[in-house]
Amino acid sequence: MAFGGLTWGNILMLLIGGGLIYLGAAKKMEPILLVPIGIGVILVNIPFAGLMIYAPAEPGVIPVPASGGLKEIAEGKIGLLNLLYHYGLGSEIIPLLIFLGIGALSDFSPAISRPSSFLFGATAQLGVFIVFLIAYLTGWFTINEAVCVGIIGGSDGPPTVYLTVAKAPQLLGPITLVAYSYMALVPILQPPVIRLLTTKKERQIYMKPQTREVSRLERIIFPIAVIVIAGLFVPACLPLVGMLMFGNLLSVTGVTDRLAASAGSVFVDVLTFLLGLTVGALMPAIVFLNPKTLMIIGLSVVAFAFGTAGGIWAVQIANLFRKEKINPLIGAAGVSAVPMAARVAQLEGQKANPRNFLLMHAMGPNMAGAIATSVVAGIFMSMV
């Protein structure tokens, strides 16, 4: 019987795990991730099950999972989920391969047809750097932890997981949970910031439907160009950018359709539920229930707000010099979170001007934001 070992913290975490499953299953908020995370939370908060064993830590230090292999499993020193964590997340294999699958599913044509999208994707990273500053200057977080809290503002899962595993694995559970939860909450978080920073007149700006068709050759050159340029300037971003672009190349060549279809379906699905389960298993009460988690939740809202603002401000500045104005809503989509942020731009645009169809315009900064967040993760990897 495990009742004797059950703490109030465990009971709270069991409720949180149930809540995550409810949000995923009933409310359809990021169900592919929240359901496995929820079950992972429940699995590790039942005492004595031994699915994920933590290494002893000094008082006040957040413990990390014990490492080992099959021998240690047989000896009962680690559990099955330790093994998944060690080989899947600790080695960085899972987030990188998920990015390959995402690349295969992504269409960068809107960004290719409007290259200024990359600028808006870059400025939307403002939230990452502002929150890094706040997190570090509060003294609550080390510099390694602060960059991981900041990257949540990029609203992109794999770069967040990739950076956190490398720099602050003890915060992987709360950071991943908060990042994915907020991505699901983009339709609620962004509109107030958008309305605060733009006038109705700006939101009404009409944009002609895009007409330029992107050729197959351009779509093939694009991933190669991104790999070469991003790799030469920020080599540390290449594991992320390289996987994303490799996946994309598979889908645009037109001759590797089977590979692209595999990468974008069962392959990425298996990796995603393994990621979710392992991340959930990183949230026993002793790890999750500490003041840093609350700080991460609060700072992430700031990161999303400044990310949205960065994209909007860039469009507003660009409009000062342009004859044909751009609707600032498409800048807000620079905070990655594909495709939710683009959908928010579309919905807010239509509310202000029913003639407006901003979705494809917004997809450009949205996709560029994914590349920008990977570049930021690479910069943090090399600087910290």
Next chain:
Amino acid sequence: MIDWELVAKIAGGGFGSTLLVLVILSIVIWLIGLVMQRRARRAKDESK
């Protein structure tokens, strides 16, 4: 102790580097698009 130099390097330098890389990327993509559009136009003209 706050390492101000490192903070400035990461926040200022990091954001600046991100902007630089993405601006260069946008210029290269724009140039590639320009060349491709010209090529397509020329091919269309020749076929007429």
